[in-house]
Amino acid sequence: MLVLNSADNVAVAVAELAPGEMVEVDGVAVEVVDPIPSGHKVALRPIDSGGKILKYGEVIGIATAEIGTGAHVHVHNVVSARLPGTVDDG
């Protein structure tokens, strides 16, 4: 897993990860709780609903649900912080 900035609360999986796998990030062990495809993001610490998702040291979105450590962080629990409006199903 890659952490791109020390401020980040997500890391990028560089290979597919399965639930139960332990990965070490900067000396801290994180247990993966969801299947994580390669290239997708894993929460490094608990993120509250409404909390900022930080990657590259920048805000990349807002959590729409509580996200636990080791969970998959993606479109199911994050929306853009930048663009208002509702997302169609298209």
Next chain:
Amino acid sequence: MIDPLFGYPRPDGRWGFRNHVLILPLHTAACTAAARATALVPGTVTVAHDWTGEGHPADHERVHRIFTGFATHPNVAGTVLVGLDQADEAIAAAAAAHGHPAEFLSLAGCGGSAATVEATATIARRLVAASTQTKRQRAPLSALCLGLECGGSDALSGITANPALGVASDRLVAAGATTILAETSELIGAEHLLAARAVSPDVAAALLATIARFEDAASALGLDLRNGQPVPGNIAGGLTTIEEKSLGAAKKGGNGPLHGVVDYAEPIRTPGLTVMDTPGNDIEQMVGMVAAGAQVVAFTTGRGTPTGSPIAPCLKIATNTDLYARLGGDLDLDAGTVLAGEPLDDVGERILDAVIDTLNGSPTAAERHGNREFALSRLHPRWPQEQA
């Protein structure tokens, strides 16, 4: 050290790194005749599009800029412009004003498709013969304009290929070259970082205004940008939001100063890193950068795509090694090696070498396959219905 460049000097002072003869249809009805003539004359290339000459005034201007940019492009030794009728000759006049060999004929003037094909091929043969008189000469690095592009991005784009391309961009800009960072919709969320690198408050303001104008135009149309960005392939690749995609996309522009901001397909007058206001669509942005004068495009991809430009070589850089292994036939370089420990600077150096090598004549994968995609970006595609 950057390897020496060898190119074709053009009458307007620019340098070309391909020596194409372009057969450019100015109306969709001329595309079939242009394609037939192209098939008859080796050394020619053509494009296909759906322009009928009917559009919003802003799109007339935009399409005119694209056609003029292609007709006078430094990679083009000469152009045959094929119009519907005499009314299309204005574009030919603009092309001729550059001193580029550009000859005009029309379907109506020739009296139909068959005669147009024949007349086009005759002119094209003459232009091809003339083009062989121009030989490559040592060209300055300041002659170079590199388009920076990413398409089919994945979560590794912003970690491997884009920052590596940024290294190459910084090196070239330091040597006096021009690089273009485009895709306005994919700078949303990264503009504060770019604005902070602007060489002047004016450039910073122009950048922020470009992004704001795009967002306003989109909301005026009632569009939810999140519906179109990230696209399905991005999401499958792990990109969640537009700002995440943008932060990764902007890394193609390296870390150096931002020298300017230009409109879509607008010629670039001052060297350095330049932001161009283009759609994120792969083809439309490539057309805009090439029309502005980019002689080569470096295109990073996480999902793989075969596309190229009709007149500019397009280097494909894989963001991950698995992709490079699977779609290697469509790709030129693997930047996924960053994950295996290759330093970004070294990958950037490989990209830089490949750019120079390509400019000096090595064909890219897209050139070998004959990929010559082209599309006309429009601001008002519903014209004339939107008059109602």
Next chain:
Amino acid sequence: MGDPAFQAWRRPDGRIAVRNHLLVLPSVLCAALVAQDVAAAVGGVAIAHQHGCSQVGDDGQQTAHAFEGIACAPNVGAVLVVSLGCETVQGRALADRIAARGQRTEFVGIQDAGGSDGARTAGATLGQTLRTELETTPRGAASAAELVIGLEVSRPTPLAAALADRARAAGAAVLVGEASSEMGELAGDRVAAFADSGRRDGTPGDRSAAASDQAAGDRSAAPAHTTILTGAGHGAQQHAALAADGAHIIVSFPDGAQPPAGFPTCPVVAVRTASRVHDALADEFDLGPDTTADRIWQRVLEAAAGAATTAESLGAGPLALPRLAMTL
């Protein structure tokens, strides 16, 4: 009505077909070259277009539905969808929707097939299979009453309404394109002549299998019917809506400033007017300004029986497709 029978193909749903095309349909411009190469290798028809990616909301859906409609038109016997993989108009889903409407469909994706070379190889194999299957499409006598004629009326002309009357007298169904549902002032004068007609949204929209059956049912109940397709786009853009709504043959009355345009899967019979552009391109039209509805109808029947129209001989150019919004 005295019109001779002609030989036509017959689709499983009972519709006739006056051409038996294998359509190689790129779901996005990025897949167009592979589609074109595959079509050339197997004797199919590829559509050249610049759409399919970075299209938002309704605009992307309209493009997807237009592709779906064109692919399910009667003159298309089988479809090979060629996709890149990451595009907005997802090729796999498009192929599934086309197949769900009963069309014989195969799919190849460039990113799935190991790149463009792999897709060319896989596409040629699938295309060859479809091509072979098409050889066995049943063929037999058909009557003019089974034809659906599409009219693109981009200039005011009494010929269009007269032709519609002639076609309906023969029992054929007639579709007339109208630019937009909100813009009666631009097109109304041209379609007002079609007095005894119904209206239907011609925007390349969602035509589920049920809706399609319904439309076919309407047609058989009242075969001598003229339907105005609203929102069909401007000029030659209407060809897509007409084909998607089931037209076998398109009769085109282009604006005097515009040349005639072909369509990849339908014969287009182009009727000239007296104008500078049309006069200069007289040979690109099928019929001149002095023609009559009867003569146009004869040309339609000849095309139905297999004679190539001028546009078919010249080859169709890039597809004209209405769009709702700029590309992002």
